[in-house]
Amino acid sequence: MAGYTNLPFRMISYRHGACFAYTEMIAAKSVFKAYRAVSMMLPSPEEPFTGIQIYGSDLEYILKASEKLQSFGKFIDINAGCPVKKVIKKGMGGALLQDLNKLFEIVRALKKSLSVPVTVKTRLGWDKDEVEQIYNGLAKSGADMIVFHARTVKQMFRGKADWKALSRIRDRAIPVFVSGDIFSPEDAVKAIEISGADGALIARGAVGNPWIFSQVASLVDRGFYRTPDLEERIGVMLEHLRKNIEFFGEKKGIVEFRKFVAGYTRNLKRSREFRSLFMKVEDYDSAIDLVKEFFGSGVIT
Numbered sequence: 001m002a003g004y005t006n007l008p009f010r011m012i013s014y015r016h017g018a019c020f021a022y023t024e025m026i027a028a029k030s031v032f033k034a035y036r037a038v039s040m041m042l043p044s045p046e047e048p049f050t051g052i053q054i055y056g057s058d059l060e061y062i063l064k065a066s067e068k069l070q071s072f073g074k075f076i077d078i079n080a081g082c083p084v085k086k087v088i089k090k091g092m093g094g095a096l097l098q099d100l101n102k103l104f105e106i107v108r109a110l111k112k113s114l115s116v117p118v119t120v121k122t123r124l125g126w127d128k129d130e131v132e133q134i135y136n137g138l139a140k141s142g143a144d145m146i147v148f149h150a151r152t153v154k155q156m157f158r159g160k161a162d163w164k165a166l167s168r169i170r171d172r173a174i175p176v177f178v179s180g181d182i183f184s185p186e187d188a189v190k191a192i193e194i195s196g197a198d199g200a201l202i203a204r205g206a207v208g209n210p211w212i213f214s215q216v217a218s219l220v221d222r223g224f225y226r227t228p229d230l231e232e233r234i235g236v237m238l239e240h241l242r243k244n245i246e247f248f249g250e251k252k253g254i255v256e257f258r259k260f261v262a263g264y265t266r267n268l269k270r271s272r273e274f275r276s277l278f279m280k281v282e283d284y285d286s287a288i289d290l291v292k293e294f295f296g297s298g299v300i301t
């Protein structure tokens, strides 16, 4: 997720059971024009299984960027699903679904020249459901895995994700993962059941809630899962905050962390007030004081 899945969030997610993760999407052209910014987004050697997601419209740029970055990640993923206007206006992201042959050609070219697996993150279609056509073409082009966010690009985030659409993919030669509207462990199990997918991708549901990854595994393996108590929630929130500060520096680390606070404090007493005060915090010590004031000194371990 652009703006979210930076190194601190990926590490917190792995520690709570995520099996694999992606970098934020990286523009192919920026690899040659803004490498300093790109280098901040690349996986670190300590990450168990992180793929590098690239977006672009030009085959040559995508190919060259992937060749240059491949050694940093476990796989290269092509974004063929982003619906953001400024991205699709330039023929990138979800716009690749307007010309499927071009998308298939990109995957074939990457497979020919890269030594890591090539995967695709996509949607059901541009403006209508073409899931079989997309699956068949990508599998034939050599893709190693496909994740479908079960909406069309035109839909953006409207309506409900249509998990069932993926069940039409028959005779799977490569793994298919389902994405969209998975906010609880029960949702993940249901999405996999209904779609027939090999696994599920969790995006918004993991923001400020990294426990969801191990909860899914526990629900599948043992039929139940544990819910973290207040001390654990605040403890992990502060650990995530410290990782952010270590990675971005104090000021930026705290500002970048604001978007995670709502998730970590959801349904806690006075959480709205806490969140609005946290938006004004500029240093770690003030964050700790605020936590103590709202949740008591006992939550700081």
Ligand SMILES: Cc1cc2nc3c(=O)[nH]c(=O)nc-3n(C[C@H](O)[C@H](O)[C@H](O)COP(=O)(O)O)c2cc1C
Residues within 6 Å of the ligand: 001, 002, 003, 024, 025, 053, 079, 081, 082, 121, 149, 179, 180, 181, 182, 183, 201, 202, 203, 204, 205
């Ligand atoms: C803020 C935000 C940023 C996202 N950035 C990306 C991205 O960079 N690459 C990508 O493949 N999908 C991206 N997505 C889509 C998610 O990966 C996911 O497919 C979508 O949000 C549906 O899943 P969810 O309901 O679990 O959030 C983004 C979604 C959101 C909300």
